[in-house]
Amino acid sequence: KPPFHHFNALPRLSSLAGRSCDLRFRQWRHHRLVTMSQNPKKASFVIHKFKQQPPKDAEMPHKHWQKLKDAIMQIFNENAGELSFEELYRTGYNMVLHKFGDFLYSNVETLLKERSILLCEKVEKTTDEMLLSFVKQTWLDHKRSLTMVRDILMYMDRTYVKQNQRKPVYEMGLSLFCQYCTRAPRVKDRIRNLLLQLLQSERDGEKVDRHLIRSTTQMLVDMGKLVYTEDFEKPFVESSQHYYMLEAERLVSSSSAPEYLRRVESRLNEEADRVTACLSTDWSTGGVRTTVEGELIGKHMHTLVTKEGSGLVWLLQQDRLEDLARMFDLFSRVPGGQQLIEEHMAEHVSQLGRDSVQSPENSSDPLQYVNKLIAIKDRFDHIIQHAFKEEKTFTNRLHKSFEIFVNLNARSPEYISLAMDSHLRGHRSKSSTASLSEEHVEGQLEKALQMFRFLQEKDLFEKYYKQHLAKRLLGDRSQSEDLERKVIQMLKAECGYQFTAKLEGMFKDINTSRDLHGNFRAHVEQLEDPGLEVELQVKVLTTGYWPTQPVVQCHLPPEVEHACALFKRFYLAQHNGRQLTWQTSMGNAEMKARYDKQYMISMPSYHMIILLLFNDATSPLSYKDVEAASRIPPADLKRALQSLACGHFKLLVKEPRGKEVGENDVLSFNAKFSHKMIKFKVSSVAAVKETNEEVQASRNKMNEDRNPQIDAAVVRVMKARRVMDHNLLIAEVTKQLQARFTPNPLVIKKRIEGLIDRDFLQRQGANMKVYEYLA
């Protein structure tokens, strides 16, 4: 009679019955139910006395195991149809319950191991062609079998395995299969090699079974990430590296840079697709991508960029935006790629810029000089926008390059001012065919102002701009007052109120003078006998706003003198206490001149003074005569005579002939003068670029003007800080003055010495490096 057992685990069994078992077996239904005592009198459980354990039957475990073993073998052989799930489950259950868990587990383990070895032998016998698919099939079958085995031995899993912390049956089975089959030395290598071969074939353009690759790698993953990584992924990355290294080397020497990049781009896309479809590696994060990109792009970056006739410089020169964009995109994927492009682009721009500012051809025409620079900027702005994704670092680099080469030519401030002057006068550029609409000119001015931003010597620009503006305003040469004002506003926004205060003062003077002129005319009209033979228009300039001119008192013709005196009386009557000084070098005159016919000629005042001398002259006048009578300074006199006698309109005749005016020359009225135009202008005092001597003089004056500014900055800083280290002081002062110019540290040092001597500062005892402020 079989011993009667207590089923303490009844509730759990019933819950087991509730699980869905997707088996080919008949559903096992558990009939044993809890029978509680239905005795109404006793509401509680009845606990039976613990009965003594019956002796163990030594034969039992073996018999049970044999049963299970046979069943499992059947399962392996796909012959499970006749098996009773209930019986097998119960067998396992009993064994565990009777404390034969160890025995059962180790036997199962041995069995699964043997099975794996057997499968391995089968696999080894397979040909290469069939290997992968055979492995795949074997794997799937084995998994299925294991699932069934697991179900039978579920009780052991849940109790014995858990309590003793062993591997559950399924996992154990997998790991044994992995260890004794897939990772068996001969099998492992064959699988790997076959996989790699397939992938390589696909890379070479053949069609392969991606599905097979996928399932094989999936199998490896199922066996453990480590298995996948070591057995497949690592070798895969190595082989990819090798493959693409060869490909890159082959291509790089035979193709042009854009061709190579195009090919690389398509290869990378292919590879990404391949990896995603076939493998369980993630393209973006797996090591494969970095390796492949490294081989294809990283290793050959330098070669590509510097390739003769197709490298970066060539692409930039040819404006090959699409190729540049591709290069940028690909290079961005490897470390240092983007910076490489940036470096070389900056180098190229710097070279272009240097050539431009140092070219003598450009230096001869300020407008061209500036336009060429603007052209470079526009071109590269465009390239950065369309090929380099408007990358900020590229733009910054471009600006830095400009800052360097724009300041290489010390005359840049002057040229930029002259270029703007040209626009504001409405000059049409020789090369440009663009219309002269105000918006267009405004655009040109803004672009010129961009160049201004790169200047280090902004104070020098201010000086020239003031000079040129003065000439424009005094000669009535401004095309549009609106435009002039707009430029002032732009400068104010750039540099602050101080920069433009004087310039705005100049405009105010012009406007005031206009009103003044109206009043003066009214005044003259109501005079009894003014005796005015000439019409005078005066511009009153406030000293301080306008560029300083040396005061020259030349000899005015009596009619002009009379008119001037009249105006002076009129003005000073209104503005008592002011002082007026005539600036004869800056005036203009309109003259009626009779040669063969009556002409109306517009000319600078000096010209007028000279010509009027010939009204009363009966014989030719010598240079010295003219000089004595007019008292015009020699340099200006020579220039004026040159223009009158050797210029476009030869109003005078000079003996001896020749362009140069000598002190012994003789001048006379040119009776033979004739011109088809009745009304014309003689060399107005336009802004021209300075002669070398004038440039030197300007430079010297500039340096003199800067010294007090440096002094003021030093005192300001020392007053605030009281005590300061020498190098820090130099740095701080430089920073403060940067908006206007970049002072030379040696000059600053000399100014500091001067300030020490003037008792503004002193040294700190014997410490030569530190200064103290003296209140």
Next chain:
Amino acid sequence: FVTMPLKDLFSRGKKDKAAPAGGAPAAAASKPSAADPIMALFERYKEPEEDRIGPEGVLSLCSDMKIEATDVKVLILAWQLNAQTQGYFTRNEWKQGLTDLRADSPAVMLGRLDAQERQLRENTRSSAFKDFYRFAFRFSRSPGQKALEIETVKALLPIVFVASHAHLAKLLSFLDASPSVRGFTEDQWNSFLVFSHEIAEDFSNFDPEGAWPSILDDFVTHCQQ
């Protein structure tokens, strides 16, 4: 009292006076001193018409001390007395100075000044020397000038320093070779002292971007060529 103005003063003094050294004792005799030997000395050397010792008095003092008028001890004496004007010692300067010096006769004065000279020569890094050095500059200036003329500088430097003082010889030859240098500011003078102490013979520790007055930058550049 070895600067040029003083030499002029000497010659002027000789023109004015008929009797040189002889005049001084006579003047002193007319005002007999009390028990104060220091003031007695003052009376001996002072100008007849003024209440201060003038150039001849100094000359007389020098001969009594048996030193040359060009001796550095005269300058040291001026320093001790904190004399304000070259060639003259006022009554107060004399009184205070000699009291501090604890000397009441030319012989004692000589001894004290000798000792001082030795001390100054021994240690040019002492604060005493620094004070003396700076005094020398201010004292040697022409009245109303802030800077010291270069000829005076060239004459004064070898007096305050021994010939072997660091960089001295090179500096003098540099000044000779630089006609554009017209004089020294006080800052330049003072800085040279520090320079001579800090900078190595071969200028290896000289920082051209340091805060040295630019004349010293030029000096180093000149020497390195």
